[in-house]
Amino acid sequence: MQWGRFTCLFFVSMLSMFLAKKCISISTRNNITDQEALLALKAAITYDPENILARNWSTNASFCNWVGITSSNRGQRVTELNISGMGLVGAIPPQLGNLSFLRLIDVKGNQFHGYIPPELANLRRMEYLLFSSNNFTGHIPESIFNMTSIQNIDFSFNSLSGTIPSNVENVPNLQHLMLQYSNLTGHIPASVFNISTLLWLQQLYLCKASSLIELYLRRNRLSGALPDCIGLLTSLRILALDANALSSPIPMSLWGLKDLLTLMLSFSSFNGSLPLQVGQMVALTQLNLSGNHFFGNIPSTLGQLKDLSTLFLCNKRFQGAIPESLGKLKGLEMLDLSSNNLSGNIPKSLEELESLVYFNVSFNALEGEIPSGGRFIYFTARSFTSNKALCRPPRLQVPPCSSDSHHHSRTTKSILLRFVLPPVAYVVLIVAFILLLIHQRRQRIIPNGGALPFANQRRISYLELMKVFGLKFFCHISYALLIMQCNSCLAEYGLDGVVSTKIDVYSFGIMLMETFTRRKPTDDLFDGGVSFTSWVKASLPSSTMNIVDSNMLIGENRNFVNVEKCLISFFDSNRLTLLNKRVI
Incomplete structure (x- = not known):
């Protein structure tokens, strides 16, 4: 009995030792596989500006401690690879498909080139595949969309070619699909819109993706029409399809997205109104x-x-x-x-x-x-x-606008009327008056006809003098004196040198004699019993020019004869006889 118990314990101990050795062997082999995959990536990098990987990724230390590597707590397997933004130049080796525990690859912001390895589809635990802002070329491997655990795919800002794989609907947990600025061509597969979990898509056709919030498809070469079912995406907040070759009118259902915040459809081929x-x-x-x-x-x-x-x-x-x-x-x-x-x-x-x-x-x-x-x-x-x-x-x-010109013109006119024209007009009037005085001294045009008819002397005016004599401004008759009408003159202001308060019809004749002779009835010459009118009469007709004001004869003599005739016609005997009759 004791022997049997001892035999059983020995067998169990040996089995445990065998299993432990095998587990260690498997774990060691898996660690070596992960390390070899990482060293293959290091070898594929042709330029490391900061020598980060060259200095840090060394076999002298466990890869669990390498920069950019995250490993599991048990088993020491690589779960995350994050070497983004290091400026690395190189390619992605297919050996990365051997990192079977990998959940995240983030290589964005470098200068990786070449194809995206289809071996990445072997990573069944992969959730985040972030390859944006590099120089990757070629097609998107269809096998990528066989990773059932993938949630976020970002291939934006690369130089890819070809179309979006039609098996995109095989990714049941996909939430973010970013393909903007990737140079893709062809139609958008309808299967994209059958992913009910999609939250952030950057490729098109998601009639069943009712949870979709953001859709980025900008700067590709996508063609075709925007589907009518786009209006079913009631959770959509951002729709960016600019810089593609999408055509046809925009579906009417799109305008019903009342919660949409951003709509970017520029530089495509949409048409209609x-x-x-x-x-x-x-x-x-x-x-x-x-x-x-x-x-x-x-x-x-x-x-x-x-x-x-x-x-x-x-x-x-x-x-x-x-x-x-x-x-x-x-x-x-x-x-x-x-x-x-x-x-x-x-x-x-x-x-x-x-x-x-x-x-x-x-x-x-x-x-x-x-x-x-x-x-x-x-x-x-x-x-x-x-x-x-x-x-x-x-x-x-x-x-300038015509209204502005009109307004400017009116303003200018107003300024002219208020500030410029008054002084100018004042100067012009002064100059005109001076010129008129000069002109009247030079103008000596006397009419051939006689003086005014006696019957009209009661209502004679300056204008009538001008009409009869043809003189613009005769002798030294002041403008203020002759501008008034003669019906306002009192007749007896000058008869026989006696000023009278009575009115007769002859007073204007006395005024004219005063004007032509430059004498007044009250002058000292007429104190000795000689009256003003008798003095004038005694000089007629042979000595008429002796009693006339000498100033009237200054200037050109071409009108001298006419002036003399005019004066003689005024100082005739008949008129002076009438002027001698006093009306008391």
Whole structure:
């Protein structure tokens, strides 16, 4: 009995020792496999700018302590490989497919080139495959999408070619698929949209991916049409499909995504018109539809997108007027409507966009006055160049507006009328008066006809003198004296040298004699019993020129005879006889 018990214990001990030795042997072999895979990667790197791997990845130390390596607590197996951002140049060796416990490979931000090894599909525990921002070429291996545990695939910013593998739907746990800027071509497989767990896709067709939040497919060469079922992605927040070759009109269902924040569809081949339903995307903050083939009018419902901060619609085919409703987008920071066929005026309502920092309406057919208020005072000529007939200040390199010219003209006229013309007119009047005095001294035109008819002497005026005598300003008759009408003169102011308070019809004759002789009835000459009229009569007709004011005869003598005839006709005997009759 004791012998049997001893035999059993011996057998168990031997079995335990054998199993332990075998486990150690297997563990050692697995460790060597992981180490060999890592050393193969080190050998495939042709340039290490910081010599990190050369100094650290040495067989003298356990690979568990190497830079960028994370191993499991038990068994010492490599679970994570992170050598991102080291500037390494080289290739990814197929031996990495032997790291069977690997869950993460992160080599982004280096300069790896060559093909993505299909042997990576052997990594059944792989969850994160991050190869972005390198120079990988070739096709995406279809076997990659056989890794059922993969959650995040990032091949963006590479130089890949070919299409997206059609077996992408075989990855049931995929949440992030990033393929932007990868130079991929062809159609987007419909199977992509059958991944119900997808949260962040960067390739297209996900009618069943109702949990999808972000979709990045920018800068590829994807073609075809956007599926109608895109409107079923009600959780979508970011849709970036710019810089592809996608065509056809945008599905109407897309405009029903009321929670979409960013819509980037620029530089593709989308066509058609923008419907009014675009105003339903009330949460939208960024909208870029530039560089497509859209046409028609810009919908006024864009003014309903109150949270919009970026609006780019430079398409070359939009036409019509700029909607006034864009002035309601109070948070708008960037507005680009350049390179279209827009016409009409730039709405004054845009002056209310207090957050606007970028504005461009160049290369259109706009006309009229450029707004001058709000943020428009900061925009340069580049924002308005190559339009039909825009106008405003010279700093914008456009002609002045006609209204501005009219206003400027009115302002100039007002200044002239208020500050310039009065002194000029005053000077002109003075000069004219001086010239008139000079001219009257030189002008000696006397009419051939007789003096005024006696019957009209009661109402004679300066104008009548001019008509009868043809004189513009006769002798030294002052302007103030002759401008008044003679019906206001009193007749008896000068008869026989006696001033009378009575009125008769002869007083204007006395005034004329005073004028022609430069004498007055009250002069000392007429104190000795000789009256003013008798003195004049005694000089007629032979000595008429002896009693005439000598100043009247100064100047040219060509009218001397006419002057003499005029005076004789006035100082005739009949008139003086009448003048001698006193009316008391």
